[in-house]
Amino acid sequence: MNxxxxxxxPRRRARVRAPELVGRxxxxxxxxxELTLADLRGKCVVVDFWTFCCINCLHVLDELRELEQKxxxxxxxxxxxxxxxxxxxxxxAVVDAVERYEVHHPVLDDPELATWKQYAVxxxxxxxxxxxxxxxxxxxxxxxHAHAIxxxxxxxxxxxxAKGTLRRGDGPYVPPEPVATDLRFPGKxxxxxSGNFLVSDSTRHQLVELAADGESVVRRVGNGVRGLAGDxxxxxxxxxxxxxxxxxxxxxxxxxxxxxxxxxxTVETLAGTGRQWWQGSPTHGxxxxxxxxxxxxxxxxxxxxxxxxxxxxxLWTYDPASGTVEVAAGTTNEGLxxxxxxxxxxxxxxxxxxxxxxxxxxxxxTSALRYVERDGDGFVVGxxxxxxxxDFGHRDGxxxxxxxxxxxxxxxxxxxSVAVSDTYNHALRRxxxxxxEVTTLATDLREPxxxxxxxxxxxxxxxxxHRLTRLRLPDEAVRVESVAHRTQRAATDIGPGxxxxxxxxxxxxxxxxxxxxxxxxxxxxSASPAExxxxxxxxxxxxxxxxxxxxxxxxxxxxVSAMAASCDDAPExxxxxxxxxxxxxxxxxxxxxxxxxxxxxxxxxxxA
Numbered sequence: 001m002n003x004x005x006x007x008x009x010p011r012r013r014a015r016v017r018a019p020e021l022v023g024r025x026x027x028x029x030x031x032x033x034e035l036t037l038a039d040l041r042g043k044c045v046v047v048d049f050w051t052f053c054c055i056n057c058l059h060v061l062d063e064l065r066e067l068e069q070k071x072x073x074x075x076x077x078x079x080x081x082x083x084x085x086x087x088x089x090x091x092x093a094v095v096d097a098v099e100r101y102e103v104h105h106p107v108l109d110d111p112e113l114a115t116w117k118q119y120a121v122x123x124x125x126x127x128x129x130x131x132x133x134x135x136x137x138x139x140x141x142x143x144x145h146a147h148a149i150x151x152x153x154x155x156x157x158x159x160x161x162a163k164g165t166l167r168r169g170d171g172p173y174v175p176p177e178p179v180a181t182d183l184r185f186p187g188k189x190x191x192x193x194s195g196n197f198l199v200s201d202s203t204r205h206q207l208v209e210l211a212a213d214g215e216s217v218v219r220r221v222g223n224g225v226r227g228l229a230g231d232x233x234x235x236x237x238x239x240x241x242x243x244x245x246x247x248x249x250x251x252x253x254x255x256x257x258x259x260x261x262x263x264x265x266t267v268e269t270l271a272g273t274g275r276q277w278w279q280g281s282p283t284h285g286x287x288x289x290x291x292x293x294x295x296x297x298x299x300x301x302x303x304x305x306x307x308x309x310x311x312x313x314x315l316w317t318y319d320p321a322s323g324t325v326e327v328a329a330g331t332t333n334e335g336l337x338x339x340x341x342x343x344x345x346x347x348x349x350x351x352x353x354x355x356x357x358x359x360x361x362x363x364x365x366t367s368a369l370r371y372v373e374r375d376g377d378g379f380v381v382g383x384x385x386x387x388x389x390x391d392f393g394h395r396d397g398x399x400x401x402x403x404x405x406x407x408x409x410x411x412x413x414x415x416x417s418v419a420v421s422d423t424y425n426h427a428l429r430r431x432x433x434x435x436x437e438v439t440t441l442a443t444d445l446r447e448p449x450x451x452x453x454x455x456x457x458x459x460x461x462x463x464x465x466h467r468l469t470r471l472r473l474p475d476e477a478v479r480v481e482s483v484a485h486r487t488q489r490a491a492t493d494i495g496p497g498x499x500x501x502x503x504x505x506x507x508x509x510x511x512x513x514x515x516x517x518x519x520x521x522x523x524x525x526s527a528s529p530a531e532x533x534x535x536x537x538x539x540x541x542x543x544x545x546x547x548x549x550x551x552x553x554x555x556x557x558x559x560v561s562a563m564a565a566s567c568d569d570a571p572e573x574x575x576x577x578x579x580x581x582x583x584x585x586x587x588x589x590x591x592x593x594x595x596x597x598x599x600x601x602x603x604x605x606x607x608a
Contacts, residue, residue: 025109142583
């Protein structure tokens, strides 16, 4: 007879009803209908919290496309646009972004982060899964979760079909009316030796050659359908002329660098595999064997093609002589840190301009103008304008106090100064290294993303006006009233002393952590300022850690980067499918006596 007490039953997590979806900006892609969760009952709902400046959010939009198509009769994806920058809170800008990135599902414009707060979201992007009865069943932060969500959707379909609570049929998406223009959200421009312009027509997945007037279409390159084969492109951006006359193209969503030959019209791939780079992937080697991540711009400098690798916050180079690529600067950590190239931090570098012994960089997420220059046998990174991830605005004057807002382009000027396409300020700015001053050259440009010098004029890509605009470089700068901003995200109150950090990760059903080659998880913690943490910073393999908040520091930003790899849990499968789940959090914190002693961040699952 066994008198031992029975084992306790597994603890069931309380079911949580999904909060209503509300946002002052209203709904897009619904034909004017206001949606509620009641309207979505019977569907598997995936709520995607995103903002259009965020490269990781754009990656997730692409990850979700297959799920959206494959389960179109049972799954409804709802985008909740939750802005970081002031410009992103403008309704017209959200409307543009939904078209620009071909978002084919309903989007709620939530400029005041009302729904973000109701769902306790801490990072872009975050995905929340709601079952057909209206309950939250999973939350995922970051990229790489599409496979896990599809598994969950299959389970929900079977469960709720059996219960009679699954409703099949068309979802609430209503496409907007198409608009006819020669260009649609163009990205970058290159002046050709002929005097014509080559423009990356990003939303139409083509390159367009315009005549010297900047308006007449000479030819289109590419079939206009997303793809990597032949002359197809996928949201191309940056352009640079190679020494052999070909044009290098940053084929952003293909995660590749292509080459277009104007003489023959042919297109070939120079670098990239067509797959996105993940942590642990090779960072150098034969160019066609190494994965890239959202290359956004390219420039020829120091006998190499430099690549602004926005997707991993780095600069890479391609050497045509050896046919190889390698990391040139950046650690993959997102932020603003200067110093030796291998130790520097960038945040979505999106514009490049070679100018003699300097390579200028538009570092969009830090609203900064950065540069790379030689330092002995290596390179060093510096900052001319900008302070970090959360400060931005429109302020002229000494560079140390000047502010930009998410610039995407930079152009070298003949006098040694640089013009900055200050995208979210709708302005063209100028930085003069000789005086250290920042001025405004022009305003009333709609999301300028690049510019090229033509004689005494500068031709600007007005991306959201779908055109090139020619301006005369002014003798005097425009006077603009100074405006400074900080992100709308509320700071998290943490207590002094010990702070428990827990990153929640639950492997998808049917998978387990991949430990064949060592630990399958990684956690990296740092802070701005570094003095915020007296203990707990650095890299490790456990997803939980004790941090120590230093005395005397009252606020700052915690930077947390987590990665977990899971594989199919089936011994009979010789080559199990594996998936990498990854997210970076930058969390504003305020130290108060009543603050929390635990910070829980969900990578995948639910935080009990």
